[in-house]
Amino acid sequence: MKAPYWKSILIIAVVIAVPMAAQNKTDNAKRRDELKKPLVIASQGSFFVGGESKALPSAPARGGFAAGGDVTVNQMYVQYQTPPDGDRHVPVVMVHGCCLSSKTWETTPDGRMGWDEYFVRKGRSVYLADQSSRARSGFDPTTINAVRSGTVPPSQLPNVLMASHQTAWTIFRFGPTFGQTFPDGQFPIEAVDELYKQMIPDLNSTLPSPNPTWKNMAALAVKLKGAILMGHSESGFFPEQAALIDPTGIKGMISIEMPCATMNPTQISTLAKIPTLVMFGDHLGDVQGGGPANWSASYQGCQTFVQQLKSAGGDAEMMYLPELGIKGNSHMLMQDRNNLDLADLLINWIDKHVESKPKPTAKP
Amino acid sequence: MKAPYWKSILIIAVVIAVPMAAQNKTDNAKRRDELKKPLVIASQGSFFVGGESKALPSAPARGGFAAGGDVTVNQMYVQYQTPPDGDRHVPVVMVHGCCLSSKTWETTPDGRMGWDEYFVRKGRSVYLADQSSRARSGFDPTTINAVRSGTVPPSQLPNVLMASHQTAWTIFRFGPTFGQTFPDGQFPIEAVDELYKQMIPDLNSTLPSPNPTWKNMAALAVKLKGAILMGHSESGFFPEQAALIDPTGIKGMISIEMPCATMNPTQISTLAKIPTLVMFGDHLGDVQGGGPANWSASYQGCQTFVQQLKSAGGDAEMMYLPELGIKGNSHMLMQDRNNLDLADLLINWIDKHVESKPKPTAKP
Numbered sequence: 001m002k003a004p005y006w007k008s009i010l011i012i013a014v015v016i017a018v019p020m021a022a023q024n025k026t027d028n029a030k031r032r033d034e035l036k037k038p039l040v041i042a043s044q045g046s047f048f049v050g051g052e053s054k055a056l057p058s059a060p061a062r063g064g065f066a067a068g069g070d071v072t073v074n075q076m077y078v079q080y081q082t083p084p085d086g087d088r089h090v091p092v093v094m095v096h097g098c099c100l101s102s103k104t105w106e107t108t109p110d111g112r113m114g115w116d117e118y119f120v121r122k123g124r125s126v127y128l129a130d131q132s133s134r135a136r137s138g139f140d141p142t143t144i145n146a147v148r149s150g151t152v153p154p155s156q157l158p159n160v161l162m163a164s165h166q167t168a169w170t171i172f173r174f175g176p177t178f179g180q181t182f183p184d185g186q187f188p189i190e191a192v193d194e195l196y197k198q199m200i201p202d203l204n205s206t207l208p209s210p211n212p213t214w215k216n217m218a219a220l221a222v223k224l225k226g227a228i229l230m231g232h233s234e235s236g237f238f239p240e241q242a243a244l245i246d247p248t249g250i251k252g253m254i255s256i257e258m259p260c261a262t263m264n265p266t267q268i269s270t271l272a273k274i275p276t277l278v279m280f281g282d283h284l285g286d287v288q289g290g291g292p293a294n295w296s297a298s299y300q301g302c303q304t305f306v307q308q309l310k311s312a313g314g315d316a317e318m319m320y321l322p323e324l325g326i327k328g329n330s331h332m333l334m335q336d337r338n339n340l341d342l343a344d345l346l347i348n349w350i351d352k353h354v355e356s357k358p359k360p361t362a363k364p
Numbered sequence: 365m366k367a368p369y370w371k372s373i374l375i376i377a378v379v380i381a382v383p384m385a386a387q388n389k390t391d392n393a394k395r396r397d398e399l400k401k402p403l404v405i406a407s408q409g410s411f412f413v414g415g416e417s418k419a420l421p422s423a424p425a426r427g428g429f430a431a432g433g434d435v436t437v438n439q440m441y442v443q444y445q446t447p448p449d450g451d452r453h454v455p456v457v458m459v460h461g462c463c464l465s466s467k468t469w470e471t472t473p474d475g476r477m478g479w480d481e482y483f484v485r486k487g488r489s490v491y492l493a494d495q496s497s498r499a500r501s502g503f504d505p506t507t508i509n510a511v512r513s514g515t516v517p518p519s520q521l522p523n524v525l526m527a528s529h530q531t532a533w534t535i536f537r538f539g540p541t542f543g544q545t546f547p548d549g550q551f552p553i554e555a556v557d558e559l560y561k562q563m564i565p566d567l568n569s570t571l572p573s574p575n576p577t578w579k580n581m582a583a584l585a586v587k588l589k590g591a592i593l594m595g596h597s598e599s600g601f602f603p604e605q606a607a608l609i610d611p612t613g614i615k616g617m618i619s620i621e622m623p624c625a626t627m628n629p630t631q632i633s634t635l636a637k638i639p640t641l642v643m644f645g646d647h648l649g650d651v652q653g654g655g656p657a658n659w660s661a662s663y664q665g666c667q668t669f670v671q672q673l674k675s676a677g678g679d680a681e682m683m684y685l686p687e688l689g690i691k692g693n694s695h696m697l698m699q700d701r702n703n704l705d706l707a708d709l710l711i712n713w714i715d716k717h718v719e720s721k722p723k724p725t726a727k728p
Contacts, residue, residue, distance in 0.1 A: 072557070106409060165417070
């Protein structure tokens with residue numbers, strides 16, 4: 001008796017799907033074992049890029065400290081790890097987003113390996129930068145102290161951004177509204193309280209214009225004799241802003257989930273000389289109360305930007321994860337459950353577009 | 365012809381001194397070569413200790429973010445590295461001082477290895493904590509935002525400490541007055557601008573009392589199933605403050621260059637159960653304009669504290685470097701040129717007093 005048509009289909013599907021699942025399982029187990037091996041570091045450390053002296057007002061004294069004198073502001077703290085033979089690959093600089101620090105790239109909220117260590121294990125030198133005015137980079141407190149001493153009105157206080165749990169939940173797209181999750185969501189929501197601890201005051205409003213982090217990122221790329229700059233969210237377009245200041249050290253740009261600024265033809269021409277990857281996750285239009293973030297509009301704006309780079313002869317790619325069949329990624333995709341799969345996508349892109357491909361022939 | 369007496373002395377001195385100098389040179393060269401070897405890490409990462417939710421005022425909205433909601437404050441960011449067989453030694457927790465971050469313990473201003481990596485290379489698990497309200501631990505900005513919105517008067521603004529270059533020079537004892545150095549000074553003064561970049565605003569005045577860092581340090585020691593707590597300057601007495609909250613995880617205390625608080629007999633009795641080392645550098649009374657720091661008085665107060673611990677049966681030691689013939693150390697002695705020699709002193713103390721010595725018999 002001949003099996004019905006649908007049974008053949010089913011058998012074929014099982015024959016293909018079961019080995020694929022088994023293969024994935026083997027790959028994951030293999031990777032897990034690999035990641036448990038000791039990590040070998042050729043060198044590690046930390047340093048600063050940039051920073052300028054600024055004179056303090058001569059009065060009043062604060063906390064017993066002598067009044068006046070000079071402080072250093074606008075510097076950018078950078079920590080790094082270089083694997084053995086790290087010079088075989090272009091170093092990667094990772095810069096965090098709003099209300100966060102370099103912790104973004106380290107151990108995930110649920111305790112898995114972050115991109116920082118994974119990239120090192122994949123043979124890349126990794127540089128984590130705290131944005132100027134954030135975390136270990138410090139910030140300029142002179143206006144706060146001037147208001148406290150009465151020499152300046154309270155209206156001049158900086159707007160210190162601090163995202164609440166509720167705001168983060170929807171901006172970071174953990175679910176449609178606070179407390180609700182997406183069924184296919186990749187963020188380890190059981191550990192969301194650990195993410196909340198990473199969220200710290202954002203003092204970018206104390207910075208001069210243009211943002212010194214841009215100049216510092218460009219200078220870091222020069223210092224490293226070539227680097228790939230990666231930004232996320234608030235800093236997502238910082239690689240491009242850095243390249244517009246000084247493109248000489250920037251060998252590639254990875255921009256993750258941010259609004260793309262409108263660029264004029266001269267700017268596009270400069271940026272088109274550098275391989276560029278833009279990455280967006282899932283559920284862009286599926287959240288309510290996202291505050292200042294409109295991810296669908298950001299995605300559309302970045303589509304336009306990528307097209308402009310391509311039209312100018314650039315090597316630019318929009319990696320929209322749902323189009324690759326990768327579903328449920330949040331805004332904090334470097335911490336999502338599939339974060340190392342996404343890291344592999346980036347590393348593959350780097351290998352093909354930054355390290356082995358001939359330079360794109362950008363139109364003058 | 366018989367050589368005169370002084371010639372014999374000279375010859376003996378040369379015979380002894382030349383091999384000693386050669387020996388030191390060989391030791392230093394040997395260490396330099398050792399430190400250039402790749403570093404093997406069994407595990408590394410970062411996490412938070414502590415932290416509580418706090419409701420934000422419901423108005424006004426800030427920077428387009430929804431008003432109200434909850435934020436997390438008082439958490440303590442910790443990054444760590446564990447060497448292979450790291451469980452053979454008690455982990456070491458390092459906490460930085462005023463107006464600084466964990467950068468204190470990393471690469472020195474002139475680019476040499478910091479205590480963080482050196483301790484790992486000596487087989488110790490190292491945990492660097494940014495104090496609660498500093499750097500990657502974030503701070504509570506609600507009062508600043510309340511003043512900005514007009515609901516609270518400017519007088520309630522926190523006293524944001526920011527040490528000027530001039531203040532740091534004398535408080536850190538780089539020389540008697542700003543711009544002048546001590547002839548035997550160990551601080552790499554040619555790189556002082558790099559130290560200035562490490563100096564960031566201190567927002568401890570925003571913290572509740574008692575300082576949550578104390579509780580977080582005690583909790584970290586418990587989490588690690590035993591740890592040595594090390595503090596410096598502002599945090600120099602934090603190991604003791606942590607032990608008074610919960611001594612169960614604290615296997616040793618290393619307090620570097622700070623005022624020692626006056627302790628009552630019950631407190632001394634608790635602290636005397638834990639091996640304690642206090643370290644002070646040189647030129648304690650040789651600076652002018654040290655501001656709130658009076659190092660001679662701090663040293664005297666800590667001498668009293670150490671004596672009190674000893675009288676209570678404790679294993680306590682004052683390591684006053686000039687008395688050991690080690691001259692010219694600044695307040696930032698973990699960054700001084702002889703920083704790894706000092707690290708060896710600490711590691712030897714740990715080996716003898718925390719790891720191999722029977723527990724001190726503290727009086728009840």
